[in-house]
Amino acid sequence: MEIFFLGVGEACDTAHGNSSSLLTASNGTRILLDCGFSVPHQYFRTVDQPEELDCVWISHFHGDHFLGLPLLFLRLWQLGRTKPLHIVGQKGTEQKVRGALELAYPTFEKKLSFDFEFHQIQAQETISLAGLRWSAALTQHSQYNLGLRIEDGPVTFYCSGDGRANAQAKELIQGCDFVVHESFSMVDTYPYHGSVTSTLQIAEELDMGRIALVHLDHTLRRTQLPQLEEMVRAVPHALLPAAGHRLTF
Ligand SMILES: [Zn+2]
Ligand SMILES: [Zn+2]
Numbered sequence: 043m044e045i046f047f048l049g050v051g052e053a054c055d056t057a058h059g060n061s062s063s064l065l066t067a068s069n070g071t072r073i074l075l076d077c078g079f080s081v082p083h084q085y086f087r088t089v090d091q092p093e094e095l096d097c098v099w100i101s102h103f104h105g106d107h108f109l110g111l112p113l114l115f116l117r118l119w120q121l122g123r124t125k126p127l128h129i130v131g132q133k134g135t136e137q138k139v140r141g142a143l144e145l146a147y148p149t150f151e152k153k154l155s156f157d158f159e160f161h162q163i164q165a166q167e168t169i170s171l172a173g174l175r176w177s178a179a180l181t182q183h184s185q186y187n188l189g190l191r192i193e194d195g196p197v198t199f200y201c202s203g204d205g206r207a208n209a210q211a212k213e214l215i216q217g218c219d220f221v222v223h224e225s226f227s228m229v230d231t232y233p234y235h236g237s238v239t240s241t242l243q244i245a246e247e248l249d250m251g252r253i254a255l256v257h258l259d260h261t262l263r264r265t266q267l268p269q270l271e272e273m274v275r276a277v278p279h280a281l282l283p284a285a286g287h288r289l290t291f
Pocket of ligand 1: 106
């Protein structure tokens with residue numbers, strides 16, 4: 043699999059964009075993992091082919107994770123996409139996504155040159171889609187947020203969306219080849235977010251390949267970068283990716 047980081051910041055981060063990445067599976071399936079405010083501009087800076095995207099995953103309904111969708115759809119339409127787009131997420135995703143599009147561009151959905159295909163997944167459920175197995179876990183966040191594990195044959199990937207990892211999420215993280223985890227504060231401060239410290243603890247506690255720390259409070263890199271880098275360096279398989287980084291696993 044390959045991961046391309048489109049953004050690694052939280053909602054208000056003007057330098058690093060909203061956290062989102064593009065995952066390419068071994069069969070060529072391309073999945074956009076969350077689509078916040080800043081993501082479409084970043085996505086179309088890299089991809090200009092309308093049919094390249096197969097699926098969009100939405101972890102939860104905070105704007106920095108799904109309110110980039112209307113612009114994504116508008117641009118795909120402009121580029122002439124005709125292939126249906128799979129949209130995967132929790133119960134209510136279809137209503138939220140169609141509602142967001144209607145709010146941003148009233149009546150535009152009728153003009154779209156491609157269809158949506160919605161797929162619903164609940165916590166502790168596994169579905170098959172695009173030749174991959176998708177499993178979800180509820181994390182500890184202020185909104186219902188699903189962490190997602192994708193199995194691509196023997197290779198496994200996990201992306202947290204937002205929220206602190208609980209036992210359910212750790213079960214999905216265990217054994218993954220690549221993990222992307224939100225790490226909002228330096229130490230656990232907010233009950234509904236993880237931290238750099240807790241993510242690095244997970245990295246040491248569980249059996250896994252690499253783990254990427256994203257969705258850091260935008261003041262952290264500005265004010266505590268040397269300390270942050272030192273903490274991440276101390277855990278050999280942890281990394282602090284930047285937008286534009288591409289890795290295979
Ligand atoms: Zn967020
Ligand atoms: Zn959130």
